[in-house]
Amino acid sequence: MGEFELIEKYFGRAPRRAAVGVGDDCALLDVEPGMRLAVSSDLLVEGRHFLSTVAPERLGHKALAVNLSDLAACGAEPLAFTLAISMPRVDESFLAGFSRGLFALAERHGIELVGGDTTAGPLSICITVFGQVPPEQALLRSGARPGHDLWVSGRLGDARLALEVFRGTATLPGSAFEEVRRSMECPEPRVPLGIALRGLATSAIDLSDGLAGDLGHVMRLSGVGATVDYDAIPRSTVLAMQSAELQRECLLAGGDDYELLFTAPPSRRDAVLAAAAEAQVAVTCIGGIDAEDELRFVDGQGRPMDVAARGFDHFA
Amino acid sequence: MGEFELIEKYFGRAPRRAAVGVGDDCALLDVEPGMRLAVSSDLLVEGRHFLSTVAPERLGHKALAVNLSDLAACGAEPLAFTLAISMPRVDESFLAGFSRGLFALAERHGIELVGGDTTAGPLSICITVFGQVPPEQALLRSGARPGHDLWVSGRLGDARLALEVFRGTATLPGSAFEEVRRSMECPEPRVPLGIALRGLATSAIDLSDGLAGDLGHVMRLSGVGATVDYDAIPRSTVLAMQSAELQRECLLAGGDDYELLFTAPPSRRDAVLAAAAEAQVAVTCIGGIDAEDELRFVDGQGRPMDVAARGFDHFA
Structure with a gap:
């Protein structure tokens, strides 16, 4: 042919x-x-x-x-x-x-x-x-301002977990593997959510290289910093059962999530939740935007965490 | 980096x-x-x-x-x-x-x-x-009608000739090789000519897979045939000095010409030449469009030529 x-x-x-x-x-x-x-x-x-x-x-x-x-x-x-x-x-x-x-x-x-x-x-x-x-x-990367909430759609890290199984550095029972493999191979683009967030989100990016790296792009282009509540980052039951180290890798430096990371003023929380409901996708507030040009992680009690993570670099 | x-x-x-x-x-x-x-x-x-x-x-x-x-x-x-x-x-x-x-x-x-x-x-x-x-x-492939002239810009075949030298099936002196190599490596997109032909050309295609194959696309989409005066096809002095067989291959099945092949009513000949002059590129009338769905080649005296040629197919 x-x-x-x-x-x-x-x-x-x-x-x-x-x-x-x-x-x-x-x-x-x-x-x-x-x-x-x-x-x-x-x-x-x-x-x-x-x-x-x-x-x-x-x-x-x-x-x-x-x-x-x-x-x-x-x-x-x-x-x-x-x-x-x-x-x-x-x-x-x-x-x-x-x-x-x-x-x-x-x-x-x-x-x-x-x-x-x-x-x-x-x-x-x-x-x-x-x-x-x-x-x-249009939702740009440059509109995040200090005080804005930081939101993420869906759940993070499963695609990276599947990759680690393929790489042989993690093992999962068959059904759990099929679930995370589906996240890696069949991501659902959040198009309805993006449209619903018009005029509401002040900045947005899709997570393809990992939360830490992609949030870094928003910080750089908006001239701001951010504080992320690590425990609030939404993750699957399968991922939540993995070692602390693997979870951190998958959640922060994962890649291939294809969820939306976005910011909005705290006054618009209800509107954000309504937009997400309209788009039929879960959204979670995972932190906020700071004036200082720095990315900080805290745990559920607000205690600083020492998390070294960077995005996926295709030439690293 | x-x-x-x-x-x-x-x-x-x-x-x-x-x-x-x-x-x-x-x-x-x-x-x-x-x-x-x-x-x-x-x-x-x-x-x-x-x-x-x-x-x-x-x-x-x-x-x-x-x-x-x-x-x-x-x-x-x-x-x-x-x-x-x-x-x-x-x-x-x-x-x-x-x-x-x-x-x-x-x-x-x-x-x-x-x-x-x-x-x-x-x-x-x-x-x-x-x-x-x-x-x-917009110039489409589907507008050629019987009786229209068939035109081509620039000269054809040099890029293919250069490829044959790289393949070792042809040899050229250094300066001639540099000339045809330039045609292969530095094609000049005919953007000003395309714009000048708006409302004038009835169909157009750019020659990337060879005259015979690309003309075939115009014929198919316009539901017409064509007669090409083989001797009229513009070629460089370097190509004109090659064997008849190699010339035919380069001119008809060449590929990488990136010249425009287009049609226009005979009544618009002067306008076509004026458009080409405005765009500072030579154009040559190399035949005409026929009603019968067939591609025929004739020589300079109008005698039928038996030319078997097909376009470049990336999977052939």
């Missing part, structure tokens, strides 16, 4: 929202009047962002999910995406599963594939997503 | 046109009112789209050029681009050259890098470009 047949068979869809979709030199897309275009691009490389053991359907899901997560962190409504993929050879069983997982998530978010590229090479996947957001309501 | 330092050092630029550029979850970009967004994405893999011998500066140029070429083929004005790159390790000398070539071309087209991704992995580069075009004036 050649390149063009492959594209047609696995990735061809009639354009809906796009004026011109797959098959011309460019896709042509309309952004609603008064809306700003939001764009994000992620590259997933085998062995680095996913393991060769992942089911193709889950890989298709995850490749799009991590991009949608960036739109969520901006409060943007997804519109469309492009896909560029390189593969060592045409593997129809891989492509069938991959495209199934990809389009299942795309359809849940009402977005379409509008273009891309397919080539031979090491397995890697580059997706660029497009969304739209009202100019004044 | 870590991932974030690397991005800042080599790819950090203050946003100009973009409301938010590199450094947040998404870039935020405005499309002018009444304009349609044009999007294209290309993935370049070492050994497939470029050789390890290419100078990093030229690779930076080419990675963006092939994407701008897609915008040119739509008649779109470039706005911005994202870059996702995977590299085996942080190679500062590579990054310095690559980013220099990339930004030199970007600045010539007045566009900025608005986001992307950097990760460890086999060397591959995924660029997504954004442009804007008035909705009714």
